[in-house]
């Protein structure tokens with residue numbers, strides 16, 4: 269079958285690249301940045317942000333949403349909510365995809381070998397059949413125990429009403445912030461894109477909708493289709509939209525069409541379903557799958573879902589997950605799969621390209637090391653959590669159609685920019701799919717270029733084309749003694 273073969277190829281590729289490649293930023297022959305012509309005018313005006321700069325300030329939830337959350341939490345007092353939220357948060361952050369059969373078998377073989385090394389089976393010519401069986405059973409249970417310790421056991425989270433509330437406290441603020449950052453980039457780089465229809469798979473408590481509305485305007489969306497298998501998540505999403513008023517049993521999200529008639533202002537065009545619609549005829553401007561890939565029980569289902577969502581999109585398709593290594597790998601799995609489909613189907617509805625964060629469609633250079641390609645967003649947490657926090661996330665935005673010739677594909681800043689007294693270091697992922705480090709010094713770059721580099725942050729695009737000097741540059745030429753590895 270097509271899916272398993274593809275998965276085996278992917279796993280081999282990740283394994284081989286982990287084993288043999290070294291992906292740290294090359295410092296022996298650093299490229300030179302040729303900045304975009306316009307920056308001289310842009311950078312001398314501190315009010316103007318160049319097109320590659322996205323949001324840098326802490327993201328706050330909309331007031332209306334904060335009020336709705338407060339009302340809901342008052343109506344369901346639970347002393348252990350914040351503590352449980354922390355436990356759920358940790359569970360989700362460390363969550364991995366379920367192990368494949370092949371991987372599980374590999375672990376079993378390794379554990380069996382280890383046990384037979386440390387506990388060799390005694391010479392069975394002296395053993396009675398009963399003793400032999402006893403020893404065999406004891407070894408089997410030892411192997412089972414070690415396998416259990418070493419094999420990650422994936423379990424689905426059951427999103428009942430208590431877990432839904434816990435999820436709200438734990439995750440709404442960071443997930444809203446990372447989505448806001450992604451949508452903000454789309455709207456800034458593609459101002460003509462004004463989505464009117466939204467499809468949200470694994471819609472949960474409706475964070476995607478809130479975030480998209482903040483970005484493109486409250487009244488923009490004519491149709492919003494939310495799919496989530498949990499009725500309790502759907503009801504909580506609806507309660508938030510209704511300003512903190514829970515739907516009652518006769519009037520829950522399954523009968524939202526009835527509610528549409530009562531209150532067309534907020535609910536018109538909003539649909540909640542527990543299952544993916546079978547027809548792929550309807551297309552949506554914006555299709556999103558946020559924090560749901562790791563909830564699916566197999567790689568096969570993840571890829572099937574990715575294709576269904578790609579077919580539903582007529583504009584952008586966004587996948588976002590927490591910034592862990594495991595989450596980054598599942599994001600790359602769907603990216604590479606959809607890009608390979610796109611390559612094979614030039615004329616069809618499956619054609620598209622990576623809009624963000626990659627400036628290229630090649631294999632991700634980050635798969636060659638242990639660091640995930642992730643980004644960071646600051647956010648204001650809910651009052652009951654307090655403080656100011658940062659969320660790491662990995663994402664991919666695919667756009668339908670062919671990449672326009674005018675698309676500049678500036679390199680992406682993939683780690684914090686290091687501002688030193690005499691120079692600035694930017695770590696970039698380039699159009700060639702390589703990790704490169706550039707050093708902006710007084711000797712080589714103009715004042716406005718130096719200001720621009722300092723102002724650019726992790727996650728932004730650097731408005732420059734990179735080229736490699738003929739001869740490798742020495743550390744002294746650059747005035748840099750640092751040799752950074754990530």
Ligand SMILES: C[S@@+](CC[C@H](N)C(=O)[O-])C[C@H]1O[C@@H](n2cnc3c(N)ncnc32)[C@H](O)[C@@H]1O
Pocket residue numbers: 427443469470471472473474475476495496497498501542543557558559560563564
């Ligand atoms: C971690 S939550 C993400 C919530 C949501 N994206 C948000 O930001 O609020 C994952 C959601 O996926 C839903 N889910 C899991 N498997 C699903 C499936 N096969 N079909 C639809 N929804 C599913 C769960 O019920 C849960 O609400």
